[in-house]
Amino acid sequence: MLLTTTNTVEGKRIVEYKGLVSGETIIGANFIKDFFAGIRDIVGGRSGSYERVLNEAKNTSISEMAERAKNMGANAIIGIDLDYETLGQGNGMLMVTASGTAVILAD
Structure with a gap:
């Protein structure tokens, strides 16, 4: 499955549009990660635990979207867009679409 953010694929011709596909992931960040991320914010640097959670959510959303496209008979997804939102009380949940x-x- 070819995945691209562009609307065309160089050297390839689109022969059929199957439709819109999406994948969504909502993932929570626990309080220990929040605590250590807060300390990291104070002293500077990157928050590895949040980066791992964000990457996991992104990869899960993309995989879910690709599976849906495969079930429709597609061999590629074009024009991919990723959206990130925080949800829940105190913004404790992350949604990636x-x-x-x-x-x-x-071919």
Whole structure:
């Protein structure tokens, strides 16, 4: 499955548009991570625990979207967009949504 943020694929022709596909992930960050991230913010540096959670949520959303496209008979997704939102009380949840257009590319 080819995944791209562009609306075309160089050297390939789109022969059929299958439709919009998306994948969503909502993941929580626990209080220990919040505590250590707060300390990291005070002393500077990157928060590795948050980066890992964010990466996991992104990858899960993309995988879910790709599986849906595969089930539609597509061999590629073009125009992929990733959106990130915080949800819940105290913004304790992270939602990542991946969306794009499932297509069939000629070989």
